[in-house]
Amino acid sequence: MSVIAGIGIVALLAAGCARGGGGGSTETAAASPGITDDSITLGITTPLSGPTAGPGTCTVAGITAYFGAKNADGGVKFGDGKTRKVEIKALDDAYDPQKAAANYDQLKDSVFAMTAGLGTPTNRAWREAAIADKVPQVLIETGDPIFSDSSQSPWQLGFVPIYQNEGAAFGDLLASSSENHKVAILSQNDDYGKGYVEGFKSAIQGHDNIQIVKELTYEATDSSVDAQLTELAGTGADVFFNAMSITPLVISSLQKAQELKWLPSWFLPSNTSSPTAILQPGGAEAFPGVYTVSFAKAAASPAFAADPDVVKFLADLKQYANYPDTPAFPHCAWSYMIGATLEQVFAKMTAPTRDDFMSKLRTISGFQAPLMLEGTSVDTTKDGQPAVSSVIVQKYNGKGYANADAFG
Structure with missing residues (x-):
């Protein structure tokens, strides 16, 4: 964790963002901030220091690893026919709502969307500002249901189950x-x-x-x-x-x-x-x-030691996120899945606008992202629910978890 905790306020290769709601847009529409013909930049505010730094650094590491691998292969192909590199700007909020709001203010004009950040109070701190600015705040790592209620705002969507x-x-x-x-x-x-x-x-x-x-x-x-x-x-x-x-x-x-x-x-x-x-x-x-x-395969579990998804995930973490250890927290896997989900959205975008992005984000259904457990999937079409709404109950067996079919 100490390796990643040093990320601090730096720009990292990788990223993505999601969900939402504005209206559709045309190919001739003016590009939104944070996207060009060859790149897209996404922002993250998350705890990289303090008592939640362990899971917080994972929110950056996983998505960095996913898009780092994609960038190394040439980039991500969008629905408008252009191939873009994905970049992430990540700032530390130390799980402090005031710092999170300040981070958003610093990032909002240079990023296409905000994504992956951890925390309910920290994400709430700048939610109203993002709505007013029409900046997507999507696939964030909070189970607060307010972020998945499109009747309150078309610019938000959570990733993890409420x-x-x-x-x-x-x-x-x-x-x-x-x-x-x-x-x-x-x-x-x-x-x-x-x-x-x-x-x-x-x-x-x-x-x-x-x-x-x-x-x-x-x-x-x-x-x-x-x-x-x-x-x-x-x-x-x-x-x-x-x-x-x-x-x-x-x-x-x-x-x-x-x-x-x-x-x-x-x-x-x-x-x-x-x-x-x-x-x-x-x-x-x-x-x-x-x-x-x-809803995610645990990389540290012996049951998944040879799983192809896990093997690639750990290799990408090490090579592209400078994260040499097996993650102790699930947030690394979650943000890796967020990257994969964003790629699905990018592939559908026909215009370089936040409106089109949010519109296409609502169309993902039955997507089995890398590392997802059998019986779970990404579905952004259920109003009032985050991108992942299904979970598997598990019981600790002294080393890891196994599915719990009954209590006791």
Whole structure:
């Protein structure tokens, strides 16, 4: 991670962007900012420093690797017959909304679109400005449903499943159990945490064998949640729904629960469930089950060691993103998929305009991007849903994850 963290404020080869909505455009339309006959430039604001730097650097590395390989082969062919190199300008926001908004202001006039950046509060910080400026803010890595609601704006689209979908997937799995369960909840006190809890509660509604015994929150700026863990452990809950986005806090929560001798089954969001970066340091093997959801092949999993997608992905990361290690976070794979999705959109564009880009972005359906798990796909045609809306529930087995067909 330290290799990529040095990216800082630099321009990187690679990138792409997506979704949206303006009207169609003609081939004679004036080109939008950030695109010429031989290149297209896309912007990213994402945490490259601070507690979320690990996943944040992946949001740049994956898309850099994808388009780095394409650029090396001559570039990407667009629907207007021109072949363009893809360039990315990436700026560090340290997961700070004010910095993210300043980064957008710095990038908006020189990039064609903004893409891939991580974070709900950071992406929200400049959403209204992007709408006013008619700059695409697409295929970003937040599950906030506001970015996938075209009735509010035609200029946004999320990439990863919305938080409600992830929460509901675990709720459905738990609801399939015939045993009685007591659930304790700790969630981030913002739209991120609220979305996960909303989805979970909707899925268990009407199941009398599942009881929520206590529900607490924490702030994303907190340095410890030990007090909350102690209070929740006192409930004796056998299931812990932990909607948390801060990597160090997830690790310390796993450790604190063991210190308190509270060993429930856990649910963790997809972006904070890395086996090597979080579960192993936190001693997750002590718990009867740690569950998460996914739509991407995990490069670190022995099950995918010889998978052609994974082999190429790791080679591209090393060669074109200077990322020599196997990623500990799924965000590298997600942004690699974003690159592949953007290429699909570029191939349909007949005019070098943001309007045409957004119009064509809405037409991708059933696309099996590299690294996608069987049973998932990219579909940008579902209003109110991000580009990826399907997930697979998985259970940690001490080294990686395996599909979870039942709870327990």
